[in-house]
Amino acid sequence: MSEHTTLRMEGILKEFPGVVANDHIDLSVERGEIHGLLGENGAGKSTLMKVLYGLYSQDDGDIYLDGERLDLESPQDAIDAGIGMVHQHFMLIPRLTVAENVVLGEREPATAFRSDAEGSWLPATVRNNSLVQSLAGQFSLGLDVPEQRIQDLADQYGFDIDVSAKIWELDVGQQQRVEILKALYRDVDLLILDEPTAVLTPTEAERLFDSLERLTDEGLSIIFITHKLTEVDAIVDRVTVLREGQNVGTAAVSSVSRADLAEMMVGREVLFDIDREAVDLGDPVLRARGVKATDNRDIEALSGIDLTVRQGEIVGIAGVSGNGQKELAEVMAGIRDVTAGELLVNGEDITGAKPKTFVDSGVSFVPEDRLQYGCAEDLSVMHNATMKDFRDGRFGDRPFLDYGELREYAETLVEEFDVRGVSDVTETNAGDLSGGNLQKLILAREIYRDPDLLIANQPTRGVDVGAIEFIRETLLEQRKAGTGIILLSEDLDEIFDLSDRILVVYEGEFVYETTPAEADRERIGLEMTGGDGDDETVASPPQSGVTQEGES
Ligand SMILES: Nc1ncnc2c1ncn2[C@@H]1O[C@H](COP(=O)(O)OP(=O)(O)OP(=O)(O)O)[C@@H](O)[C@H]1O
Structure with a gap:
């Protein structure tokens, strides 16, 4: 470990029923670097990052930030430790404004209740009472939104968003920027970006890269999950490749070619x-x-x-x-x-x-937003695989559908389209699949019907x-x-x-x-x-x- 190491994950094990998503993974990130995390769909990248962000607790292994062992039980613990994360799928509330979403979760008490508030109509003795403070913290929705500060932050990173706009009014690219803004707003030392450019245009991505480089110049470390090897070349310093839940290597980007990385990821040569x-x-x-x-x-x-x-x-x-x-x-x-x-x-x-x-x-349709329009997350892979065709008589007549046929059809799709992470088509839910595997399942459903x-x-x-x-x-x-x-x-x-x-x-x-x-x-x-x-x-x-x- 070098003196510049900020994050150390050691022997992280995370299992789901029938799947070892992280199989004793070691990962270390240096201060001020952009560390790429690569791997096939389902290789375990998001899971590892969710462990780091306190969303999942590991079954084994330890996490150290700046030498201190972290015991992360929730994202709040991670944020408190200085770790921020921007997820692959948005976690924004559509009817709230950008600024409200940015502060959401901060639970800042309304001005009148803040202990440092000047001019509050509440006397300081009441404001400073610990019970009043705790209740205000519990019940306030953080409606005192420092809109101007958030707008300034957005402008500083060239995000081109009106922070008073409601989330539902924004397109996907803008929503992604709000997610990034939300993380930047919380003074983080380590920022995890799970495929942040997936929905950005090339120009927006360039702009983001400039911002990220500015952030790392200030000492922030970034873990950057991506499938785009051109992005790895463009901004990543070192890269770690995961395959089937294991770390198959960490390297300086300058020392490996794109073809090497692709081969490390999939275990065979990839034709570009x-x-x-x-x-x-x-x-x-x-x-x-x-x-x-x-x-x-x-x-x-x-x-x-x-x-x-x-x-x-x-x-x-x-x-x-x-x-x-x-x-x-x-x-x-x-x-x-x-x-x-x-x-x-x-x-x-x-x-x-x-x-x-x-x-x-x-007519078949593969939508851009696979979670909102492409699938029913809480239904099984089998239900999702057959939801467009179950009426056409092939699977028997409703209400007497032939579940054996439905299962067989779903299993064929999973096999032919190499959808990974499905232990049983009737038990694995679509929402449990990794992003790329869910995409393959949707494509399978839409294409297999010819x-x-x-x-x-x-x-x-x-x-x-x-x-x-x-x-x-x-x-x-x-x-x-x-x-x-x-x-x-x-x-x-x-x-x-x-x-x-x-x-x-x-x-x-x-x-x-x-x-x-x-x-x-x-x-x-x-x-x-x-x-x-x-x-x-x-x-x-x-x-x-x-x-x-x-x-x-
Ligand atoms: N909540 C869950 N329940 C059950 N299995 C899960 C869950 N989350 C992930 N998995 C499984 O763990 C494995 C790793 O998934 P993960 O999402 O970490 O992969 P990934 O490398 O991030 O993939 P992608 O690039 O497609 O996002 C997959 O087999 C996935 O199906």
Whole structure:
């Protein structure tokens, strides 16, 4: 251990029924470093960090911070010790403001009750009474929110958020920044970031990296969980790789290549290139004409979208988050109403129909927010795997569903899509799966039914390199089988690697169309941020029957 070591985790063991999530893991972090934590989905990263944040108690092992042994029974203990954590899934209260969320949990008594409050209408003797203080602390919701201080903090890190806005008014990227702000607000020495950039745009991520470097310059240590090896190169000093609950190595980033890291993670070589064969295009599976829709705040989010997707075609939608992608995906999947326009699936007009009609018409949907829309966390893997198809007669007639068939179907999905961490499909709940494995389960459910139209919003977000390879190949196979796919992704490389056509969406409209073979990345980047004033708009769908050959 060096004199700079701030955190030492020794022999951490954490077991769940049927799974050893952390198998005697050692981890040490130096003061002022950004320490990357890598590993496949389900390797045990989040569990280890939840132990460190007092959310889980370890079955064995010790944690030392600055030489002092910590006994963490709750996140409050961790925060008191100077450890902050930003989770993979948001833990914000939608109807409260940003500032209220930031102070939430602080339980600061209202001004009148504060012992240091000047001008309180309560006499100091009453205010300072320990019983009054304890009651005020218990019952106050922290409504005295130092909004200006929080706004200053947000501005200082370039977060571009109005802290008086309500959480539900913000897009996912902004909500993520609130989570980070919340941790920064509590003076932490060690900050755990669990895939913090998963929902940020590349520019926002850059800005975050600048902020993180400023923080480490001030002596803060950061543990940074990520699946993106480019991020490891960009900001991480040292990296620890976990595999199947064990530490398989810690190294200085400068001494290992990306391919080395990928191999350490998955235990085999990972192909970064993908082979996209030419596929004959068939009939249109989707025709959207003049589609308009509003967002959750009732503000127009889609301003007249025309989109045709043919059998065997992947249409990639590129754009900076918050430009209508979420609404576009939800409208096409039938879970958001259109305010104008029409939607034809396989030639049939299903505008305004119920979501079930979309499902029955062969539409599959992989939503961006897998916990909110993708699954029922408290239901089993089996229920989640079959929830779209249990009505179609294959599993017997309700109320006499054949549970044996349902179980078998779910087990097939788990096996074919390599969903890990499932001890029994009827007993493991979807909410117990690691983020990436849950994503694989949702993809399995949506793809295995062999849809005519698949809408995939950020399908590889939060999944490991091995699984990304698998998901991309699966999407290409599905395309070959004749499915029309709308791929929404903030990862431009993914759009380039998979798409036959690329559409750039900006402020609810398609502003540019190209193909991977002809694309000019700079132009795409420009169009994504509002363009150069050039009036060129979307051309009609390609008339040729054959897509371009992949360029990779
Ligand atoms: N609350 C829980 N109950 C049961 N099993 C769990 C629970 N939390 C995690 N696990 C299991 O422990 C293992 C490690 O999961 P963990 O979430 O730590 O992985 P991870 O490396 O963070 O994965 P990802 O990159 O997908 O987020 C997985 O097999 C997971 O299914």
